[in-house]
Amino acid sequence: MNFFLVLSGRSLKQFLIILIAAFFTACFFYAESGIYIPVFSAKDGPKAVYRGENGVALTFNIGWGDEKAEPILDVLKKENVKAATFFLSGSWAERHPDLVDRIVKDGYEIGMLGYAYKDYTELEVEKVRQDIVKAQEVFKKLNVKNVKLLRAPTGHFDKTTLKLADRFGYTVVHWSIDSKDWTNPGTNIIKENVSKAKKGDIILLHASDSAKQTASALPGIIQDLKRKNLKLVTVSDMIVNGSAKANEIK
Template identity: 50%
Template sequence: MQHFYVLRIKNWKRWGLLVTAALFSAVFLWVEVESSFSVFSTEENPAALSKGSEKDPNIALTFNVSWGNEKIEPTLEQLKKHQIKATFFVSGEWAERHPDLVKKIKDDNHEIGMMGYRYKNYVEQELEQVRKDLIYAKEIFNKLGYPDTKLLRTPSGHFNPEILELAESQGYKVIHWNVNPQDWKNPGEQQIIDHVMSNTKNGDIILLHASDSVKQTPEALEIILPGLKNKGFEYVTISELISRAESDEKVVE
């Protein structure tokens, strides 16, 4: 009995180590996906941009679009009313179906990024399938007249080091975010407003949506857009955010 008891203790220790390792891995993956990433990539460590320089009051307002055609114009109207430029990340499939709306976004001097062709989680696909999706998306954006689309937001915001490396090898900068009111859940206009207003800081990238699934965002923008301006923030596109952050980095060096 004593020998059996010792074996059980050893087994418990072994299982304890396995559980601890699993928890560590889970926490590590959560941090990789949800926390702020490096502003710049290196040859050894490709990274996603989730924040610009904290030294300047620049912020980037971004919108994901992958479905529907009813919320784009109300969103653009709010941006035009408050004289704000944003960056729109659109899927190639959506752009192919709504070239007139993509043109309207561009004509209003907003920046266009992409989310691949089909809005499907990259992490759940084979890397070769992700490669094909990016290649096809590039063909679509070229055909529509946007050959310089180099900003990529992965579908659902999920990625791993292999996807980052693949994206950068094809010339894309992967763009994440660090302010997310989850407006796609339609939690209420005031909750969207409160989250953005209380969490936005210098250099932040704000994630909102302009797909038909969001019902409250255009109205929330009526308060958010002037509200952040009144707090001293300056709206810039993602490319401008990168450019200014790079300038700050060179000054530091």
């Protein structure tokens, strides 16, 4: 016996509406299982990561100076920290190829902090593009490969920055925990600022010469994270398989 399903025009319309709704629901849940947790975004556009889902990421900005980076690398080695992410300005990397080489050889991830450490929100888009290109050229000369992360030099960015970074293939990385180490408030306060960290947090620290107390505070920070059984990971490792969440940049 054969059966035939006959759909009226009205029934066909209802069927198509249900099918379309199911499609967009599937897309929504796919987005919810994306590769990172974005906090800032251009609407329906590129996003900036401020936290992930796996472990905790120590990140260090370096824009200038030649005294503080090496002691911090020494602490990380002494504390047996295998994963951290260093955001380097191209101008600093250009002047300190030996330290860049050590960061790479020690197994740490490198992200870009632009070239000249200027506020991207105060520059014309072409100037931002030129700054990124100039930093790219430096990392290429230094044979630093697979740079996929970009942090706005001063931490300030807008929709234009997000879109431009996306065209270059970079993920913009912000932070969820600010150590405020650059204000040099004392090692105990720096440790207290970081003590709020929990699974998924990206911690902002500095290895420029302006951050005079970071190296002293770092052992306590690391030991506290380990006591909490928080695994230290790179930003790239952290943001894999995170849940998506975004707020539009105004």
